[in-house]
Amino acid sequence: MRVLWIFAHPEARSLNGALRDAGVEALTEAGHEVVHSDLYAMGWDPVVSAADFGNEDGRLHVGEASRQAREDGKLRADIRGEQEKLDAADAVILQYPLWWFGMPAILKGWMDRVLVQGYAYRVRHPETGRTRRYGDGGLAGKRGMVVVTVGAPESALGPRAIDGDMNDVLFPVQHGFFWYTGMRPLDPFVVPGSDRIDQAGFERHAGRLRARMRALPTAEPIAFRHQDGGDYDERFVLRPDVAPGLTGYQAHYAGRGQGGTVAL
Numbered sequence: 377m378r379v380l381w382i383f384a385h386p387e388a389r390s391l392n393g394a395l396r397d398a399g400v401e402a403l404t405e406a407g408h409e410v411v412h413s414d415l416y417a418m419g420w421d422p423v424v425s426a427a428d429f430g431n432e433d434g435r436l437h438v439g440e441a442s443r444q445a446r447e448d449g450k451l452r453a454d455i456r457g458e459q460e461k462l463d464a465a466d467a468v469i470l471q472y473p474l475w476w477f478g479m480p481a482i483l484k485g486w487m488d489r490v491l492v493q494g495y496a497y498r499v500r501h502p503e504t505g506r507t508r509r510y511g512d513g514g515l516a517g518k519r520g521m522v523v524v525t526v527g528a529p530e531s532a533l534g535p536r537a538i539d540g541d542m543n544d545v546l547f548p549v550q551h552g553f554f555w556y557t558g559m560r561p562l563d564p565f566v567v568p569g570s571d572r573i574d575q576a577g578f579e580r581h582a583g584r585l586r587a588r589m590r591a592l593p594t595a596e597p598i599a600f601r602h603q604d605g606g607d608y609d610e611r612f613v614l615r616p617d618v619a620p621g622l623t624g625y626q627a628h629y630a631g632r633g634q635g636g637t638v639a640l
Contacts, residue, residue, distance in 0.1 A: 377593055379403055380465035382413045384472040384483035391570055392525055394578065395585055396471055399523065402586035411461050415482045421454070422485020428452045442492035451492070458490045467519040467592055468559065470549065473570070474526045477545055487553065496557045509556050511602035516558030519592065522549055523585065525570035533568055542566050547625045551600055560597035599630045 381400060385392040400410050413420075426432040429441040430450035445451045451459075462468070472479045491497065498507060499514040508514070524546070532539040543550075546564050554561035565588050567573070567581050588595070601607045607618045607630070619627040 377466040378409045378411060378464055379467045379469060379592070380411050380413065380461050381469045381471065382415065382483070382486065384415045384470075384480045384486075386416045388414075388417070391567070391573060391578065392471060392473060395523065395525075395567070395582060398582040399469070399471075399585045399589045402589040403592070406590055408592075411465065413458060413461060413486070415486055420482055420486060422482045422488070424485075424488050428455060428489060439493040439498070443494040443498070446492055446494055455489055455492070458486070459495060462490070462515065462518075465518060467521070468554075469521050469523055471523040472525075474524050474545070479549070491553075491557070506604070508558065509603055510551075511555060511558065511600065511605065513556065513558030518559045519562060519595075519597070520550075520554035520559040521562040521588075521592070522546055522564040524564060525567045527571050528568060529572075530568040533566070544625050550598060551625075551628060555598075555600045561600070562592070562595050562597055601628050601630045605630075 381396065383392070383396055387393060403410050424438060426436045426441070428451065429436075429445035430448075430452075431441055431445065442451070470479075470483070472483050478484070494514075496514050497509065499509070500506070501508055508516070524542075526533065526539075526542070528539040531537065533542055535541045539545075542564065550561040550564065553559075565585055573581070601614075601618075603612065607614055609615055614627055
């Protein structure tokens, strides 16, 4: 496999940096190729601008401008480079610390700039014209996995815990990025209490991550519902007989009744 490892932490000598090294080592030992996007080291520009699309005249309509620039070959070189990495990847690892219940701005900016219209969203089926998303799309066939460190202790993470269930916290990435674009999301790798981990704790989590990397090609993906699998009506609302009584994120997991619990 070719794995694109997208790393969003400002310090290479951090816990995140050490975990990345352990994960990459496991992948390479298993014969996989790893391609890196170390966003802070790259000095990645997270801000969408008209210059991204080679058109700085008039009012900027980001979606349409990005689509047209991609078709015309006018996207900025750094955006094209990241798309080329994505195109060549069989799996994508997103690694970041959880800051304010979300990803660092530099990673969000990577998504904003790279996942342009016609490439990652509003991708049309060539025969039907239907929009391909949620189980199909421009990145279909790839695997995706989040590696995330969390300051909260393990006891504070769960369906009734004060910091919430990590399935819910990560739903926008798992369902809204991976699954939306057609990628098959795997259960995330979560490191709780990350600012209080000693050497023994690091070795334990690094061992867990190595095992997850070895299983990357064969691990069972999260079972989300397909947009075109018959569970949703023409308005993209779940049919009354599908997951009756369930609402919110949990209703969009197939065959579970509700989302699974992340293994910490």
